[in-house]
Amino acid sequence: MEVFMRNLPLHLADGALQRQLQPFMDRLSITDYMAEKQRNRTTGHITFLREVDGKKFLQHHGEETPPRAPVFQSQHRHPTSRARLTLMGKQVYCKLSDRPPHELTLKTIKHEATQQTHEAPADTNKTIEATELNCGYYTFKDGRLTFTAEWAAAERCLVKFAQRSLLITLTRRKVQLRIPFQSIVELVWWQDGNAAVTLSWAPTILASQTPDDKLTAEFSMFSIGNRIRANQQQRVEAIDKDHARISPSCLVYHFKGIPNAITRHENSDFQSEMFRMTQKQLFIVTRYHFGYQLACAVRFSDAASSLRNQLGQYNTNGTLPFGLLFLLQALVANSYLHPTTVSALARKLAQRFTEAKRDGNDEAPISVDAFKKLFDWIDYKTPYGDPAMFEVDGIMEYLEQAERLVRQGSALRLKLFGETRERARIFKVLVTPTRLTFHGPELEPMNRVLRKFPDNESFFIRAQFCDENGQDLFFNAKISLDAIYDRFKSVLSNGIQVAGRLYKLLGFSHSSLRAHSAWLSAPFVHQSNLQIPDLIVMNLGDFNKIQSPARRAARIGQAFSETPYAVDLDESKVKVSRIPDVERNGRVFSDGVGTISPGAADAVYNVVPQSKGYPTCFQIRWAGAKGMLSMDPRLEGNKICIRPSMVKFESNDRQLEICDMASKPMPMVLNRQLIKILEDMGAPEEWFLDLQSREVQRLRGITATVYNTASFLKSQRIGESIHLDKFLRQTEAMGIDYRRDAFLRGAVEHKARIPVRKGMTLFGIMDETGFLKEGEVYITYDKKDRHCEPPGPGKVILTRSPALHPGDVQVACNTIPPDGHPLVQHRNCLVFSKWGARDIASMLSGGDLDGDVFHAIWDPDVVTVVTTFGPADYARVPPLELDRPVVSADMAAFFVDFMRTDHLGVIATRHMILADQREDGTLDQDCITLAELHSSAVDFSKTGRAVELSQLPRSTKWRPDFFAPGPLITIYDKSAIAMDEHIAPRDNEDDEDNDEGPRHRYYASDKILGQLYRAVDEQNIWAHDIRMATKTGGPSFWDQLLMALKERVSTIGPVEWEHRSDEAHSIRHAYEDAIHGVMIDCAEYPHQPLRELEVFVGFIMNKTGVQTHRQRDRSIKLKDEFERITTWITKEMRNPTSVSGYTSPLDALELCLACLYVGCEKEHREVRPGHRSSPQDLESFKIVAAAALLRELKLLERGTSGQQYAYGGGYVGVSGGIRRK
Template identity: 40%
Template sequence: MEVFLARLPPIDEDQLRKELKPHLEALSISEYYCSKPRGKDIAWVRFVDASDGSRFLQRHGELLPSDGRSAFLRASSRRLLIANSLVVAKESNRQLDEKFLDHLKLEQKRRAEKAQKADRKNQPAAASSSFTVSSVACGKNIFVQKDSQLSFVSQTSTSTSCCAKITRRALIVGSDADGFRIDIPYNIIQDFIVAWQCQKITLVLTEAPRFYEIVKSQTVDANYELMEKRGWARETHFAKLPGHTRCVPQCLVYQFQVADQDFEQLVRRWTNQKYVSITRYDLLAEPYTGIPDDFYASWMKVFESELKDPTRHRGLPFPFLFQVQGLVWNNYLHPSDGHRMLEGMAGAIRVCRAKGAGLPFSVESMKRLRQRIPYPCPGVEPGQLDVSELLEIILNKEIIPSKGGTPQSECYRTTLPSHQAWVMRAIVTPTRILLDGPDPESKNQILRKYSHYADYFLRCSFCDEDGQDLAFNPNVLNDRIYDRYKEVMRAGIQIADRRYMFLGFSHSSLRAHSVWFMAPFMDDKWGLQSCSSVIRGLGDFDAIRVPAKCAARIGQAFSETPFSVPVSSLGIGSRSIPDVKSKDGSRVFSDGVGTISAEAMELFWEYLPPQLKTTAPTCFQIRWAGAKGMIALDSSLKGKVFCIRNESMRKFISSDVAEMGICDTSSRPLRLWLNRPMIKILEDMGTNPEWFLELQKKELENLRAVTVDIAKTSVFLRQQSIATPMGFPSFLKHLDGIDIDYRDDDFMRAVVENTVLRELRSLRHKARIPVNKGVTLFGIMDETGFLKENEVYITFDKSQEKISRLPREGPVLVTRSPALHPGDIQLVQLARPPKDSPLWDLQNCIVFSQHGERDVPSKLSGGDLDGDIYNVIWDSEAMPKKPFDPADYPRVTAPTLDRPVTSRDIIDFFINFMKTDILGLIATRHVTMADYNTEGTLSSECLDLAELHSTAVDSSKTGIPVDNRSLPKAPRYRPDFLSPATPLKVYDIGQVELNEEDDDDGDDDGMGVVKHRYYESKKILGRLYRSVDEKKIWAEDVKQHDRAEGGDIWEELLSIPKTLVWKNKLDVDYKRQTDKAWEIRNMYESSVSDLMYQFSENPRRPISEVEVFCGFILDRHGKQTRRQRDLSSKLREEIDRTMSWIVKMMQDPEGDEGEDSVSRQKGVLELCWACLVVGCVDDNERMNSEYTVGGLRSFRILAAGCVFKQLELFLSMIPQDGKEPATGGFVGVRGGSGGKKVTLPLR
């Protein structure tokens, strides 16, 4: 039942709920829901049980007069008192929303589960704590003298009195009534220091708080009258603090004076809530230190002026200046310490130069130094922050790793592969600029062209303080943040004596809100290179008068092209061929794809890395001379030639024709994974729901078996590409062969569990379900003309696991992500070409026909052939009953300028794109409306959203954004499958647990953010979501293993080589290689530690070693963000490269890949064995512990894999007892404290 309330006083929905609570509790009513439109005096109260509504009206409903006339206007007829006002209460005449009833049932179920959980824990729900703050100060914690006590030095303060509140997730200082607020999430609090005597709390933060102010604006109401509107605006600083803009970037210690009388009770309450750990410590305050108020600001001026002066520290190469400036800007060092650091480093270099020696430190050692600098918190010793002692670390304890070859620069001890360059990075947030790197990244056309000047280029990202995109909230204005971003892009970034100015961005980096900056330099021909000259060198862009399109064309040079082919020096020619169009010329069937001859293709292979060269790809995604797209093998072409279609591929005129950049290749087929939009469209097309459920059931069974069946564990890890360069999947299987359970090692168990959890959460929260009778491939066009309209030819490597064989003929489904329109999935027919057709020479691609009225790719959410990948399904159970016509949106004409585009135009476009980038919002609204409406994706709202999504996708090239006000209004309720994921608790070693605490924050955030309400979806996405009980599977199938009693598995593994050497009477002694083994361990762990910091969104909070080892970042709060997905992709590449390098150092220490002689292999075996031994040494016992990273666990896994492989190889070369060399495993070896019989099978 629904009850209508009217004549309400001016209160909001939350206040109404509080006012109603005692009335309803008196009637023992707990299941209800109230909603109140903002600014109106009416509301509705809905009851799950109709009898509850009747009882409420019996007591509080309006009294009808005896004459039967309406009592609506009579106050005497009202019996419900709300905020001291009598209000009307009567039965509503609205029809109850079915989704509302589903919502109430779901809420009832969830409340019961929470109550049950609370009963088990016997813990009441914690309430928020409010208190009064009488003053706020911002400054730094420092040690005034080397042996002094830690002191807080205020740089700015205010006596403004305000309220503060501790909620579940943040400390909030200020409120709507105060006109401002400061949000400090707990996860950025490094230390929460409480001083009892003076009633102060001091927060040492890892990043800046979020600052807000109430702003007033005017709007027009329904009667066309001006009305004042109040709302929140995000700020770059706290305006109440005088001069806060000067110190907000690096002063991350905030102190609050608490005015409450019972401070002790308040602290006790905070302690019991356990939201944050509390440190009791009396910091010295500035009256006792005698330090002036402008101590920080004055030293920052000195430091930055010194860096800008090119005559100072001439002997200090720029990468070190960049890193020291980063130490200061990133809040590692005080500017005065940065000044002393520069002087000490320059002096050390002068001493080394005088002796004719090289540099006494490197970029790598400086990066590791950064990891050693602690936060200035209680418990930290003054010496840990003393510059002279920090200098000692890098000067005397320098690790000198070498990956072979000649270093590119004396600043670096590491030689990168030819396709990578050292890249410096800047991160611009609402309050500060952070500097990070240099780190290795794949080259693009610019970095390849100016490879000797890489440090003159700077990758710059724009994000929130936590490294994520600036959150979109329609109730919070972010204009001042975007104004700051624009100011940085226009003014540039001053780093030492260089000013980096905006240069450009690729399409992918635009989506990632990242750009390239550049500082001017003199090239090797004494020509001055600046932003304008570099862009002129790319081509002629004057004819392009649309800023977005001009930016996209310039951006082709910034697309990552890991490999390049010197086509000119190889004598590979180019031709221009016409596009293939429909009869009326309106459709381009060859949009974005050209051809290449077999002879030229084979030359291309020589410039690919070994793992790609062996796959012999026949399709290449390229960038060349202003052209972009695909070139695919046409074996009918003769000679060394490739063909470009100027109309669809050539985007601008360029004379830079010497090299062709390769972005990607068709080296292997990709497995097909369903997603929510695809599943919803298939459901609307009539695909049997049981097909989805059966696929999900199979995947769930596989995941459940991963941690139980070692064979499935190995296969699963190999499919997920976890540590494959060192053979980790096979290593676990080999451990099982010698009766060792990998789960008895915390680290290896964490690796498997993290990987299973990632897939389990993707299965539940993304509906990411694998399809064996499906594949994902690059799309190209049939150059032969054999395929008829609506026919395709599909070819892929049949050796790939988990991809079933393709039928010879029949219907297949083809689509492309993102698919939102019901016609974005099409039925086409398989065809087999004649035996002598050139199509047979292609591999790992889907070939579309060049005949018909419209090309198939354009039917699939506006696809083309310039590098798009297509999903294909041939499972007969998936075939739909009713396919739909594809979308056909009109082409959007972008407004043009009457002059050439300038960099300011492109900057304005970039900022506006960030402001209006709501692709994610549109996609979420679409999947919500598709489930909410009976018509699904065919509903008018979903069709409108699909078109808006297409407009938003194209806005990166048209510059025409989507106005969020044009989106169909969101339903009041969301389907349950959009509920947030359970947060994770992550422990030091990388082990994770699902957080059992209630993740629904009951506190009002005060920002007008809608608290989503959910209903139980009856459609297929809801059924799939509820079929995966991640908590149950995690507890019963993944975490059920109990560690075996007895010795450490590493003691047992260490005994195996010793036993085998003794039994076979071999002259093998690992001690001869111990020093080299320590060097390798230090190199590996230094690299892993660098990756832990490099791929963290906060430079001072590293990701775990397990995440680095796995090659993906596990989000603590639910599903991965876009930035985390991008970082994970690069992390996988880097850890694979590191593992390959270390394994090669163990197995080929000489670096010459010489003959496999017995003496050579004996030395390799000794080194691998020594690596295993030193890898098992605890940090307390290890050599050179003062400069090694410490606390890492994965090196011994790499070493163990290498030593056992080497043992088998070596013993197979040694005749035993006059017999031929062994060819099998090590049978009958007993090792370890348990004295088991060990059989080590061959790989």
């Protein structure tokens, strides 16, 4: 039932209206209702779930209409009603609405009613009044922690610990600081009202002034113009100009509670809040009487400027290597040390380097690798911290110790951390709304530009543009980001200064543009020629004819695509020829694909790892061409054939660069968009539910047997490089239960999306032979890794992600070529026909063959029943062009415009919501419109034409329940993943940090996505099925394993391992340094490293349960890096150098056993509260060592045949003929 209300307070919103009505509803015992009202309107509605409640409400509060007076007495046409409800002093008139209640509203009330029992109890918080706000840093004065104020605002401010953030509001300036609890390292307070918070990243600063207000001039430095809408807050770089000078590096904020509000006899609001936050344990809260002082004679900003000049001078004179200068600047920029301390440290280092040169020692006294360890060692300044950690002598002592450790394992470290022909060490800069932070060097895959300038990698840096916490800046209609995007544009246009070098914009690949990352370079000399960004770009190819910033950026970006492998075509004697495209009806059937002969493919096989096998399709960059090369066995000699559709610009480059290759098939998983389209095509609900049910049963059985566990790990490619699945099977054979080890249990508790068993994801290429007829395809892939058989002849569903238009999913006919046909030699690809009126690839979300991957499903339960719809056919949109040549500033503007208008997620989400709510689903006209807008947004990187959010069809605030935030994943320790019950926040408008995103109300969707969502109690599965009860007590897993392996080793021969203990320690330290480096490099924010478990499984966890696109990309890098590291480490363990000078088959066994014993030792590292990013106790090394030992044992046991090995007696350099694999 719906009730209509009029004469409501104008500025009341629905959340506040709901709270105003609550006392009246409580008195009437009404619980299930929803109040709705838009701001700036005086009318609203109340929807009651039950009609009886609505009638009860009207009986008590409905407007009363007096009896109609006689006609001769009436002065009004209608009698005057009497209100019986008063809200905020206003008489509110309520009556039965003349329209029925909205169906979605009723669904939402019903859904929320079922959730009420899970709602968190209200947590009362109080606002603290403070007399001043200061920004500065801590120092130790006579051993006492003392706050130094570098910026002060002696004015009234309000301090509130809200739901997710600490909010500090300067009331006169109307400026608010939002400090997420996640960023607070420690809150220190004393009962006199003084409190200070140490932050790991800078706060969000919001200004509420409108352009017409008096204080607008205060923000003129941020270029805020008339783009700000009424009632929008403006996100700014700093509170004012003085704050901007020090806020990037000063991350301690101090406030002073009003003294007269504090008494001895009872807790003030200030003290109550301090005790409340202590009990909540959201961050460290310490009661400590810290000191306070005003800024020193040398201001922080002046000291920082002086340091930059000093480092620039050292760079010019060659006093210190640039790597150290970069890291010295990082110590200040990243808020580790005061500039005066870093200046003194730089002088001390300069002295050491000068002495080393004078003594003829070419080796650097302190290496970059040793200096990087400093960033893990230096703690935040805390009340009971060690002052020596922040003094030059203590720092130098640590650096010398770190250098000794680095040199002990220098040979191994060179293999793990050194540059190779596939990777380069690159420094990285994070550009946030308030600061620049410096990181690295990190190993980055090679690209064309880096390959052109070997030994000059330090002149290139990657700049990542992001929010303070490392995530993307998210659109929020209530907050203008114009000032922040102006800042980003300024950084790109003016460059980044690092230790005397000025890095300016060079370019960005399409993937790095999506990730909001760009390459910058500083001037350098290569082969006697000065290299600056414009000259580097000019030598890449001819871009002069391109007058579109978007297209020019895309073409230059080809040179920045990650290409780990490259073949010199001249050295390999590979010829390049041009062949025509296959065109018909204005369609290019061969769009983006060329051919390669078997002979030329051999040249590629020589440079890619053996683990890639012998793929027949390669994604490449060559000169100005990009796309795929498919092997054509009919081609003779060494030849590649390039088509016009592949060539984007002219270039003289002669290297064939490999981006990717079809080395193995990719499993197909269902996503929400595809599920909805398939439902609209007539796919039966039972098919989806059965797929999910089978996957749930598989999950439930993961830990039932070790066979199931091993199969799961193999299917998810977890621990693939160390043969983790075989390791678990062998431990079971020895009677040892892996579930007794928490870390190994954690590796199993790794979630995956629902796969389609009779489905696959493959690169697309064209049938060069013409065998396939119109509407036919050929699906082929390797069957290893327990993949099901490829499909036989018959119908297959084809699509490509993202699919939003109902015609983005089509049905084709899979056709098998006869034995001996050239197509039979292909592997791991989807071959499209060259015949027909329109190429199938273009029907699938506008796909082409330049490296796109396609999804195929051949399950007869769905293929035979679906009805297809006509494919989308969007007109080609010409790119925006200038009437002059494109310059670097245009590229910078385009890069920032892409960030500003990157609304793909918003469009896709709205499409899913409307498709769920509308009768026709994805066929609804608004959904069709959104699909076209999504296509236009995808093409923005090529056309420069943005999609404005005002173009989107409107939606309500209701969302289907499958959009509700999922169970939170909380990692309680390094190995155990716990799934907390999600508790929805109260709809509380007084909590000002609630407007970080729109508030949504959820209803139970009756479409298939809602059914799938509600069909699985995920928490119950993980808690009761996968986490099986494990016996505790008795020897640990590792104690049992050591005893069992010791016994097995004794049957091989008299193996001693203690003499290899130092070597094993070096290998462990190198491994753990590499793993910790990946934990930092792949994290969104370096101050919050990934967990070791995430590196081990190659999957970055997201607390909402859904990975962001950046987390997905980084998870791929994570898995590759873990494979690279463990492959190298295993190789070192199993191919040791001989200690005696003679080789023995037992050398490898000795070292593997030594590594296992060393790995089981507890490294007692001091774990300090609030410590930045120490690796603490990493646990995976012993797993790698044990797996290597078991492989070595198996090899030797196979070769002994009852014989024992003995030491000595062999020839130098001969290993006994055992082949390790």
